[in-house]
Amino acid sequence: MKCKKNITIIIMISILILSLGFGANAKTFRVAVIMPSAISDLAFSQSMYDSLLTIQKEMGKENFEFVYSENMFVVADAAAAIRDYASEGYDLVIAHGSQYGSSLVDIAPDFPNTSFTWGTSVNTFSDQGITNIFAYEARSEEGGYVCGVLAAKLSESNVYGVIGPIETGDAKLYVDGFKAGVLATKPDAQVNVNWTGSFSDVALASEAAQTHINVGADVLTGTAQMVVGAIGVARQRGVLWFGTQADQTSIAPEVVVANQVYDWTVVLRPMIQLIREGTMGGTTYALTLANEGLKIVVNQEALVGKTIQDIIEGKIDIEL
Amino acid sequence: MEAIIIGIAKSAIRLATPYLYASIGETIGQLSGVLNLGVDGVMLMGAFSAFYTVLRTGNLWLGLLAAIVVGAIFGLLIAFINVTLKAEQGISGIGVYIFGLGLSSLLFSTMVGTVQTVSGFPPLSIPLLSNIPVVGEIFFQQNILVYGAFALVPISWFMLTKTPLGLSIRAVGQHPEAADSLGVNILRIRYFTVVLGGILSGIAGASLSIALLNVFQQNLTNGMGFIAVALVYFGAWRPKTVLIGALLFSTVNAIQIWIQVKGINIPSDFTLMLPYIVTIVVLAAMAKRRIHPPAALNKPFERGE
Numbered sequence: 001m002k003c004k005k006n007i008t009i010i011i012m013i014s015i016l017i018l019s020l021g022f023g024a025n026a027k028t029f030r031v032a033v034i035m036p037s038a039i040s041d042l043a044f045s046q047s048m049y050d051s052l053l054t055i056q057k058e059m060g061k062e063n064f065e066f067v068y069s070e071n072m073f074v075v076a077d078a079a080a081a082i083r084d085y086a087s088e089g090y091d092l093v094i095a096h097g098s099q100y101g102s103s104l105v106d107i108a109p110d111f112p113n114t115s116f117t118w119g120t121s122v123n124t125f126s127d128q129g130i131t132n133i134f135a136y137e138a139r140s141e142e143g144g145y146v147c148g149v150l151a152a153k154l155s156e157s158n159v160y161g162v163i164g165p166i167e168t169g170d171a172k173l174y175v176d177g178f179k180a181g182v183l184a185t186k187p188d189a190q191v192n193v194n195w196t197g198s199f200s201d202v203a204l205a206s207e208a209a210q211t212h213i214n215v216g217a218d219v220l221t222g223t224a225q226m227v228v229g230a231i232g233v234a235r236q237r238g239v240l241w242f243g244t245q246a247d248q249t250s251i252a253p254e255v256v257v258a259n260q261v262y263d264w265t266v267v268l269r270p271m272i273q274l275i276r277e278g279t280m281g282g283t284t285y286a287l288t289l290a291n292e293g294l295k296i297v298v299n300q301e302a303l304v305g306k307t308i309q310d311i312i313e314g315k316i317d318i319e320l
Numbered sequence: 321m322e323a324i325i326i327g328i329a330k331s332a333i334r335l336a337t338p339y340l341y342a343s344i345g346e347t348i349g350q351l352s353g354v355l356n357l358g359v360d361g362v363m364l365m366g367a368f369s370a371f372y373t374v375l376r377t378g379n380l381w382l383g384l385l386a387a388i389v390v391g392a393i394f395g396l397l398i399a400f401i402n403v404t405l406k407a408e409q410g411i412s413g414i415g416v417y418i419f420g421l422g423l424s425s426l427l428f429s430t431m432v433g434t435v436q437t438v439s440g441f442p443p444l445s446i447p448l449l450s451n452i453p454v455v456g457e458i459f460f461q462q463n464i465l466v467y468g469a470f471a472l473v474p475i476s477w478f479m480l481t482k483t484p485l486g487l488s489i490r491a492v493g494q495h496p497e498a499a500d501s502l503g504v505n506i507l508r509i510r511y512f513t514v515v516l517g518g519i520l521s522g523i524a525g526a527s528l529s530i531a532l533l534n535v536f537q538q539n540l541t542n543g544m545g546f547i548a549v550a551l552v553y554f555g556a557w558r559p560k561t562v563l564i565g566a567l568l569f570s571t572v573n574a575i576q577i578w579i580q581v582k583g584i585n586i587p588s589d590f591t592l593m594l595p596y597i598v599t600i601v602v603l604a605a606m607a608k609r610r611i612h613p614p615a616a617l618n619k620p621f622e623r624g625e
Binding site: 037038039040041042071161167192193194195196197198200201202203204206207208210211212214215225226228229231232235236250251252 | 573
């Protein structure tokens with residue numbers, strides 16, 4: 001009996017020593033991220049995953065670690081994962097979806113030594129006395145406007161098709177911005193908008209693209225991970241596509257003209273800095289064109305290819 | 321006006337295609353007394369295997385074959401669980417769904433990694449028929465898997481009502497004891513219908529990934545398999561009414577898309593509810609007809625010695 005007790009004490013001491021040993025490495029900044037779709041979605045989740053990889057490259061693997069849970073569209077599952085990560089002592093838990101906010105309000109006060117962040121939103125819940133939540137948003141209407149202006153320059157039918165998921169958040173901002181950009185360039189343009197009511201209904205998004213083209217659209221755009229089906233339709237029927245959130249050129253290089261790409265590093269860098277200095281939350285960050293959190297990645301192949309094709313087909317009249 | 325009707329009808333036919341394969345497969349299974357709620361999982365596996373095969377080989381027929389083989393394997397698995405092991409069918413179906421969802425996502429992220437497109441089955445104009453005004457454009461300029469889905473309706477109707485095999489299937493689903501006493505092999509019939517259902521679910525998935533959408537993404541089907549099961553009840557276990565149900569649901573969906581695209585001022589939240597509202601209204605209206613499911617549905621066969 002006594003022997004067992006001794007063994008228990010020895011084990012406990014060795015665990016203590018081991019954990020102290022790891023404690024010496026505590027400088028490593030540990031991040032956990034919960035994402036609604038897959039890290040390879042070429043949209044919202046991938047933009048965050050790519051940004052975390054960039055930060056890891058900058059800081060070095062020994063100083064920056066991150067783990068992720070993907071496809072956490074069910075809020076209850078996501079909340080369980082957020083709580084698990086927090087109790088494992090991560091420095092920062094990123095709840096990458098506007099549906100996760102209410103879960104954070106529940107969880108964050110229980111873990112004062114962990115920082116939480118979520119988006120897209122501007123609410124840090126500081127009005128509820130919570131001090132360890134950051135928020136971030138994407139001013140996607142800025143890049144949407146740029147894409148809209150470009151689209152208006154390229155369209156011949158002057159009919160534009162937009163496919164959005166749910167009329168909220170950065171999706172709505174992007175769609176409104178795109179519309180504004182087109183109308184500012186060509187006031188008589190017809191911008192048709194379709195909401196699928198889902199972030200993941202590839203079949204509906206693809207059928208929406210077909211319908212847009214049927215009513216005359218020759219330029220399409222859309223947001224959320226379900227647009228891959230619509231990009232496929234654009235490629236098949238030879239109409240132009242503008243992407244947002246991540247660089248979607250690889251899906252259909254011949255028709256993707258430009259993408260607004262989210263670069264979350266401009267949000268993550270200052271956030272990590274603040275956490276290291278002891279501020280656990282309370283600030284809202286935004287991706288903008290000004291801080292280069294939004295970038296317009298132009299795909300020369302589609303843009304130049306189309307201009308050349310138009311000259312060959314005599315659609316462009318070069319005035320000399 | 322003509323262009324609008326053609327556009328909506330073509331959309332509806334495309335949207336109905338995966339439902340038709342999956343629902344008719346499920347109808348045959350249920351008629352023999354086996355409820356399979358795992359359709360969506362099998363569709364995802366079929367969609368992935370077809371997509372992956374086409375991505376690597378460029379051969380569409382090989383892709384279709386891959387979906388058929390994978391669908392058959394899943395059908396065997398479902399039959400083994402439900403028929404041989406006599407598991408609770410509703411629960412085991414959910415298990416198969418989650419397994420298919422998880423496995424297809426895992427295989428996609430490890431074997432493909434990022435979203436890519438493939439060139440799927442191209443539209444195939446049927447000579448003469450495709451020249452008929454309006455009708456030709458709507459029905460006879462689709463891809464081969466669309467034709468297959470619609471051809472399946474009369475074929476399955478004939479098989480179920482005019483052949484000894486169909487009679488055996490229905491007998492096994494209605495009165496397994498009587499069928500057994502007449503020498504019908506209940507296990508063999510149920511294995512056959514469930515494997516056939518798996519194959520058709522696999523093709524349903526392939527119709528998305530290599531014919532209609534030409535991409536694969538995690539959870540590509542987005543719950544279509546469950547709508548397909550609902551359509552079996554809607555269609556009262558008859559291929560013809562399953563077809564009507566699938567077309568009704570997809571036509572309202574196509575109209576809903578068109579209403580939004582044309583900027584007709586109805587909130588999108590409402591238009592998106594339309595296909596479901598119409599389906600529920602029709603179901604409620606049909607409730608008076610009192611169509612009963614196969615008597616032995618969801619009941620494992622125990623031979624009373």
